[in-house]
Amino acid sequence: MEVLYFAWVRERIGLPRETVETDAATVADLVEELRAREDRYAAAFADLSALRVALDQDLSDFDAPLAGVREVAFFPPMTGG
Amino acid sequence: MRIAVQTAAFDLGDEANAFAAGLDGAGAVVTFTGVVRDLPGGGLQAMEIEHYPGMTEKAITEIATQAATRWALGDVLVIHRHGRLALGEMIMMVATAASHRKDAFEAAEYLMDYLKSRAPFWKREITAEGADWVAAKDADEDALERW
Structure with a gap:
C-alpha cells in the first residue's frame, strides 16, 4: 500500500511517500512495523496522540482495519482556514 | 457550490461579485476571508501551507455539502490557497448565500x-x-462541539 507523510511527520521520516509491503491488520499494527524499522520512524510515531491518520483520504483512527485500504496517510492535527 | 484549492492569489472583490451575481433569490451573502497575520512580537517573513492533494478537495466538498444540508443555502464558495504566502496575503475565503x-x-x-x-492543510x-x-x-477542536 502507499503510505504518505505530511508536515513534520514527513520531515522526521525524510520522505513524502513510500510503498510498504505489509500484512498489518490495523493502523496500529502498521505503526508498530514502521516504528521498528529505524529511529526516524520511531521518532515520528513516538506520540500517537499528536498524530492523525487518513485511510483512502478519509479521516480514520488507529484501531481501524487496513483490509482493502490502498492509501494510508499520517500527519499532525490540521491547521487550515 | 464551487471549491477551489490553488496556489494563485484571488481577488476578493471579483470572487464576491461573481458569487453574488450567480444567485437566484438569495437575500443574504456572507463572506469571510483569512489573511496572513504577523506573529505577536513581529518577524514573520512568510507562511507556507502544505496540503494533501485529493483529500483536501474531498474533505472541503464534504464539509460544504454538510453545511448545505444543515442550512437552506442558495450557494457555497470555498477558495483555499497553499504554497508560500507573504504577510497580508489572503489565505482563503468562504462565501455563503441564503x-x-x-x-x-x-x-x-x-x-x-x-x-x-x-481540511488537510x-x-x-x-x-x-x-x-x-x-x-x-x-479551542479549534472544541469549536466543533457546538455544531
Whole structure:
C-alpha cells in the first residue's frame, strides 16, 4: 500500500511517500512495523496522540482495519482556514 | 457550490461579485476571508501551507455539502490557497448565500470551524530564525462541539 507523510511527520521520516509491503491488520499494527524499522520512524510515531491518520483520504483512527485500504496517510492535527 | 484549492492569489472583490451575481433569490451573502497575520512580537517573513492533494478537495466538498444540508443555502464558495504566502496575503475565503442572514452567517461559521480542523492543510511560519509548524489549538477542536 502507499503510505504518505505530511508536515513534520514527513520531515522526521525524510520522505513524502513510500510503498510498504505489509500484512498489518490495523493502523496500529502498521505503526508498530514502521516504528521498528529505524529511529526516524520511531521518532515520528513516538506520540500517537499528536498524530492523525487518513485511510483512502478519509479521516480514520488507529484501531481501524487496513483490509482493502490502498492509501494510508499520517500527519499532525490540521491547521487550515 | 464551487471549491477551489490553488496556489494563485484571488481577488476578493471579483470572487464576491461573481458569487453574488450567480444567485437566484438569495437575500443574504456572507463572506469571510483569512489573511496572513504577523506573529505577536513581529518577524514573520512568510507562511507556507502544505496540503494533501485529493483529500483536501474531498474533505472541503464534504464539509460544504454538510453545511448545505444543515442550512437552506442558495450557494457555497470555498477558495483555499497553499504554497508560500507573504504577510497580508489572503489565505482563503468562504462565501455563503441564503434567503436570510442567519443561515448565511451560521453556515459560514460552520465552514470555518470545520476547515480549520478537518481540511488537510498544515501551516508553517517562516522567520529569520527558521520555520515552525503551527500547532493546532484545543479551542479549534472544541469549536466543533457546538455544531
